[in-house]
Amino acid sequence: MKVAIIGGGLAGLTAAAYLSEQPNTEGVLFERSPQLGGRAFTYEKAGFTLNYGAHAIYGLDRHTLSVMERELHLRFGSKQVDKRKVMYEKGEHLTPAPLDFRNLVKTDILSGMQKIRFVGEITAIIANIHQIKHYATLGDYLAESGAAEDVKELWEHLVCSNFFITPEDARRVPGSVISEYYHNLFLSSRPVNYVLGSWAVITDQLRDKIQLAERWSIAMQEGVDGIQYDHGKYVLKTKAREEAFDRVVFAMPVQQVVKLLRGTPWEPFLEPYEHNSATEVMVYDVGLSHVVARPFSYISDMNHKMFISDVSATDHTLVPEGGQLLQGIAYLSDENASGQGDRKAYLEERTQQMEALFDRHYPGWRDAVAVKRVSKKAMVQSVKNVAGNKLLPIRIENMPFYFCGDGCEGKGELAERAFSSGRLAAELLAKELARV
Ligand SMILES: Cc1cc2nc3c(=O)[nH]c(=O)nc-3n(C[C@H](O)[C@H](O)[C@H](O)COP(=O)(O)OP(=O)(O)OC[C@H]3O[C@@H](n4cnc5c(N)ncnc54)[C@H](O)[C@@H]3O)c2cc1C
CATH class of the missing domain: 3.90.660.50 (Polyamine Oxidase; Chain A, domain 2)
Structure with missing residues (x-):
């Protein structure tokens, strides 16, 4: 069985690393740019190591990267951000961010009674009994919660920080997403860590794994420009070749998948995902x-x-x-x-x-x-996880392809969504191959 993976970012590298361990598969990972990593690309300048997208890992002990560390035998160091030095600035005033109970006692963000209320909210999230999961959005929950303005502002601010969005967008995040995300984060003993040495430490190991697998290769600077169906196979076109594959995994932002499949018989299936905002x-x-x-x-x-x-x-x-x-x-x-x-x-x-x-x-x-x-x-x-947007499923009914990336369904947000959907796409494809 011959598999093509389009996109050498975190999602594509993850899917390829898992699939390269499968017997009876061969494949090519296509990457259009001169380097792997996509938005998690690392580069050196004047002695500094910079990432295009930063490498903070939220809830490392419960993160998909820890699962991959075990399953793919990755090796990397990590370091926890010093919680005592995480501060909020409000008005002219600086105060500790309420990241744990010790900081919560010290912070001026909330008054005494509101601190008790917020502890109650955290406890309910941890116990998975918080009512927020039944609300369409955070905004709907806050409107009915009866919480003081400062508690509302804190909820919004937490969501802004973890989802990288504005308060208006924070209010549009579905209640079920908030409940699941903070259940993981509040239970984590390693809430914010960096992968020591940047994303390259991870992407280099995934690359080596793929290259060591005998029947897999990585095609750099080979963007896929077109795809068509021919005698039971999918023929991918790049500037350098036309090659037929049995299965295709799209590991790129949803907007780019839509563009690549425009004018093909599969275009209509992507219509519900076309207007997603990033x-x-x-x-x-x-x-x-x-x-x-x-x-x-x-x-x-x-x-x-x-x-x-x-x-x-x-x-x-x-x-x-x-x-x-x-x-x-x-x-x-x-x-x-x-x-x-x-x-x-x-x-x-x-x-x-x-x-x-x-x-x-x-x-x-x-x-x-x-x-x-x-x-x-x-x-x-690539898809902001707010009401009105629709994450791309790993598989769409009646469509013969697999999808992964940070705009797809999966666990977590940001890079974790890329890792988890890449892993899931490989798992589903492996199951299909076993059946075939
Ligand atoms: C400023 C910034 C800060 C961030 N901070 C964090 C953080 O602290 N923590 C965290 O977890 N996440 C963070 N992220 C998010 C994280 O970087 C992304 O979620 C993740 O890198 C997305 O990976 P991906 O594989 O889904 O997509 P991409 O990285 O976009 O990979 C897609 C790949 O497909 C290739 N491609 C596209 N079209 C084609 C084609 N036709 N043919 C061949 N190849 C193609 C592209 O060149 C690219 O390499 C940050 C991102 C940014 C930008």
């Missing part, structure tokens, strides 16, 4: 020649909905000796502005707010910049 943020990475200040590991500006992580405070392997790597992320509203000019002004305003946040907490950073990367529109998740 989660996009502004990213402001700076590598500094020396540590200008180290007041926190993470500072979240509640007023402007943006945060800065001192990535090198947790993962010192990413910087040259004495250097500092800071990553700023600003959540973005959808393109609600009436014209291009408005959007440009909005993004400019967000940039200025971000620079002001750097100025407040990292004075002198401007003079120490060795590396800088600003992206005003980076796709964090």
Whole structure:
């Protein structure tokens, strides 16, 4: 059985690594760009190791990556972000983020009575008896909850931080998604970790595994431009070849799948997924020649909905000796502005707010910049997990393909959704192969 996997990001690499262990399969992983990793691509600049998409793992002990570590024998180190140095800024005031009971006692985000209420909410989520799972959205739950404004604001802010979205979008996240996500996170003993050395530590091992499998190969810089059905096979076209396969796994953002299948007999099946919106943020990475200040590991500006992580405070392997790597992320509203000019002004305003946040907490950073990367529109998740959007299933009825990626159904959000859907696609395909 010959399998094609289109896309060499986290999802495609995961699916290929699992399938390469299957007897009686052979395959090709197609990647159109010169490097693997997709949005989790890692690169070196002036001694700094930067990721395009950051490598924080939420709830590592309950994360799909830990399952893959066991099943695929991956080896990687990780380090927990120091919870005592995770702060929220509200108004002019700095206070500990209520990440655990010790921080919750110390934080000024909630008053005494509201702290008791919030502990009750956490306990109910952990016990899986919280009513939120019965509500269509977080907003619907909050409207009926009778909670004080500060508790509502805290819920919204948590969802903003974990899903990389604005408060308006946070209110649209389905109650069942919130319940499952925070059940895992609140039960985790390792809530926020970095993979030491960045995503490359994972993607290199997945690549090696695929390349070591005798009947599998990776085709770099070979974008798939077309696909057609011919005598029971699927013929993929790239600039370099036309090759027939028995099965195809699409491991790319939903928007790109829709584009690739436009004009084919399969186009109508994707119609329900065509209008999904993606989660996009502004990213402001700076590598500094020396540590200008180290007041926190993470500072979240509640007023402007943006945060800065001192990535090198947790993962010192990413910087040259004495250097500092800071990553700023600003959540973005959808393109609600009436014209291009408005959007440009909005993004400019967000940039200025971000620079002001750097100025407040990292004075002198401007003079120490060795590396800088600003992206005003980076796709964090190809389908924003909010009401109105529809995640792509791993299989669609009457469609002969498999799908995986961070816009597909699976466990978790962001990279975990890419890993978990890649693993699931491989599992379903292996079951089908066993039946055949
Ligand atoms: C700024 C930012 C910060 C982030 N922070 C975190 C974080 O802290 N924690 C976390 O868990 N996640 C984070 N993420 C999210 C994470 O990076 C993504 O969820 C994940 O990388 C998505 O992987 P994927 O395989 O689904 O898709 P992609 O990475 O998009 O992979 C798809 C691949 O398919 C290839 N491709 C597309 N079309 C074709 C074609 N026709 N032929 C061949 N190849 C094709 C592309 O080149 C690409 O390599 C962040 C993302 C960003 C942008």
